[in-house]
Amino acid sequence: xxxxxxxxxxxxxxxxxxxxxxxxxxxxxxxxxxxxxxxxxxxxxxxxxxxxxxxxxxxxxxxxxxxxxxxxxxxxxxxxxxxxxxxxxxxxxxxxxxxxxxxxxxxxxxxxxxxxxxxxxxxxxxxxxxxxxxxxxxxxxxxxxxxxxxxxxxxxxxxxxxxx
Numbered sequence: 001x002x003x004x005x006x007x008x009x010x011x012x013x014x015x016x017x018x019x020x021x022x023x024x025x026x027x028x029x030x031x032x033x034x035x036x037x038x039x040x041x042x043x044x045x046x047x048x049x050x051x052x053x054x055x056x057x058x059x060x061x062x063x064x065x066x067x068x069x070x071x072x073x074x075x076x077x078x079x080x081x082x083x084x085x086x087x088x089x090x091x092x093x094x095x096x097x098x099x100x101x102x103x104x105x106x107x108x109x110x111x112x113x114x115x116x117x118x119x120x121x122x123x124x125x126x127x128x129x130x131x132x133x134x135x136x137x138x139x140x141x142x143x144x145x146x147x148x149x150x151x152x153x154x155x156x157x158x159x160x161x162x163x164x
Contacts, residue, residue: 059086067143091139098146107147112140 063074066089077085091112097103098112109115116135118125125133138144 055086056084059084062086062088064088065143066141067138068145070143071141087141089141091141094140094142094146098140098142101146101149104147104149107138108134108136112138113147114139 060083061077063070063077063085066074066087070087070089074085074087077083095107095112097106107113114137116137117132118135120131121133122131125131128134136144136147138147140146
């Protein structure tokens with residue numbers, strides 16, 4: 001299905017539901033979204049990781065996991081042009097949804113989620129199947145940061161040691 005076909009169908013649907021004038025105005029955000037979705041590689045080409053087909057015989061540093069910390073470490077290490085750095089990541093490329101934190105719920109239980117399930121709980125996750133929560137973790141270069149809407153929680157200095 002082409003982008004033009006999708007846009008035409010969207011305009012017809014909006015016109016039926018909202019009337020001629022309003023339908024075409026309210027469909028503009030949807031059209032922009034569709035254009036960005038189908039042309040994402042053209043809009044954001046520098047955001048894609050450089051994938052190498054040939055590995056070197058040795059590296060100065062190998063970082064496993066391209067989550068929030070892994071990416072920062074690799075970035076800092078590559079500031080020295082003398083060092084060879086390899087980042088190993090199990091997942092594939094990010095999607096356009098990973099760039100928008102509010103859309104993170106759409107990433108749960110997908111191919112870029114490890115889909116971990118903890119052991120059955122007696123006092124939690126009672127509405128979940130087998131009393132097991134979904135423990136989402138990112139399986140791609142940006143890691144769990146994109147799976148949890150980029151939320152950062154800081155532990156209180158008094159409570160922190162008690163948690164450990």
